[in-house]
Amino acid sequence: SAAEKGGYDYFMLKEIAEQPKAVADTLLGRIDGSGSLTLDEVRIPPRVLREIDKIVVVACGTAFHAGMIAKYAIEHWTRIPCEVELASEFRYRDPILDAQTLVIAISQSGETMDTLMALRHAREQGSKVLAICNTNGSTIPRESDAVLYTHAGPEVAVASTKAFLTQLVACYLVALYLGQVRGTKWGDEIRAVIRDLSSISGAVERVLGTMEPVRELARTLASKNTVLFLGRHVGYPVALEGALKLKELAYMHAEGFAAGELKHGPIALIEEDLPVVVVVPSPRGRSVLHDKIVSNIQEIRARGARTIVIAEEGDEAVVPYADHLVRIPATPTLLQPLVATVPLQVFACELATARGNEVDQPRNLAKSVTVE
Numbered sequence: 001s002a003a004e005k006g007g008y009d010y011f012m013l014k015e016i017a018e019q020p021k022a023v024a025d026t027l028l029g030r031i032d033g034s035g036s037l038t039l040d041e042v043r044i045p046p047r048v049l050r051e052i053d054k055i056v057v058v059a060c061g062t063a064f065h066a067g068m069i070a071k072y073a074i075e076h077w078t079r080i081p082c083e084v085e086l087a088s089e090f091r092y093r094d095p096i097l098d099a100q101t102l103v104i105a106i107s108q109s110g111e112t113m114d115t116l117m118a119l120r121h122a123r124e125q126g127s128k129v130l131a132i133c134n135t136n137g138s139t140i141p142r143e144s145d146a147v148l149y150t151h152a153g154p155e156v157a158v159a160s161t162k163a164f165l166t167q168l169v170a171c172y173l174v175a176l177y178l179g180q181v182r183g184t185k186w187g188d189e190i191r192a193v194i195r196d197l198s199s200i201s202g203a204v205e206r207v208l209g210t211m212e213p214v215r216e217l218a219r220t221l222a223s224k225n226t227v228l229f230l231g232r233h234v235g236y237p238v239a240l241e242g243a244l245k246l247k248e249l250a251y252m253h254a255e256g257f258a259a260g261e262l263k264h265g266p267i268a269l270i271e272e273d274l275p276v277v278v279v280v281p282s283p284r285g286r287s288v289l290h291d292k293i294v295s296n297i298q299e300i301r302a303r304g305a306r307t308i309v310i311a312e313e314g315d316e317a318v319v320p321y322a323d324h325l326v327r328i329p330a331t332p333t334l335l336q337p338l339v340a341t342v343p344l345q346v347f348a349c350e351l352a353t354a355r356g357n358e359v360d361q362p363r364n365l366a367k368s369v370t371v372e
């Protein structure tokens with residue numbers, strides 16, 4: 001009913017709007033007064049966590065994209081090698097697992113069969129499994145050694161939005177917690193990131209307040225057949241997520257590419273007026289990547305692409321090459337997906353509506369897939 005949707009036309013719109021609160025709720029009670037993490041709920045003793053020598057993240061769909069971003073955060077903040085793998089591929093390739101491996105299973109529903117079978121396989125090999133899950137008492141957390149719940153609240157729309165943002169928060173918390181427990185050399189940076197995380201909910205709120213031009217743009221693209229997405233570093237999984245949302249909701253051909261790979265193939269796809277969404281890393285921090293992506297934008301625009309550029313406030317270098325410019329607040333590099341994903345969700349939702357599609361219940365999809 002309309003009341004259940006809180007006055008919004010679709011659950012997806014309501015859930016997009018709930019993201020600042022979902023993010024804040026997922027941090028709540030997990031940072032103490034001194035700015036350290038208190039994840040007592042992760043019932044794997046610090047002694048065991050100090051001995052972990054490899055981390056493997058398994059998940060499906062949108063949760064897999066959260067896992068890809070987790071890899072960047074985990075390796076940077078903990079220096080523990082981390083792999084991320086589609087849950088449906090994992091157990092069939094005889095992966096190398098032992099008691100020193102920590103497997104992180106990410107699932108909104110906690111019922112996805114592919115993810116469940118992957119974690120069962122990991123536990124059979126003696127690995128510890130930590131679930132990141134949004135559904136209390138569901139199967140995946142029940143079968144794991146520990147669970148860190150995301151506090152997104154119930155997510156009804158099939159296409160995941162607020163659960164994804166809270167999965168990112170949970171992944172950052174796990175990475176920072178491992179860094180804290182193991183006392184890595186990034187101690188000061190970790191404390192600073194914990195402070196930045198505390199203000200990120202406000203940044204998400206600000207993005208939501210500036211989405212009208214994105215909706216307008218989406219409506220003008222309703223008759224297109226293809227949209228491409230480019231990003232690099234943590235912007236690469238964001239590009240994949242933007243493309244997945246368009247496939248799920250707008251039933252359009254959409255692909256995400258790592259921007260550095262453009263020259264190795266995808267650039268052949270660029271043609272006159274093809275919409276290409278580019279997620280631009282911060283010009284601060286890893287500025288080399290920023291400059292390379294600006295060159296990519298120039299290259300595709302010179303070949304006729306219609307560039308839709310998502311860039312930090314104050315990033316002036318992109319302005320001459322952006323046919324459409326979407327501004328996001330400045331954040332530390334690794335946290336950018338929390339703000340950069342939001343315009344892509346709004347974009348896909350509006351395109352789907354403009355194409356007359358059922359936003360909350362896309363054809364052929366289910367909210368949770370309980371078969372392998």
Ligand code: G6P
Pocket residue numbers: 060061062063106107108109110111112115158159160365366367368369
């Ligand atoms: C289904 C949904 C996706 C979701 C995926 C993983 O395919 O349609 O939106 O990302 O399952 O779901 P989970 O509940 O494990 O996060």
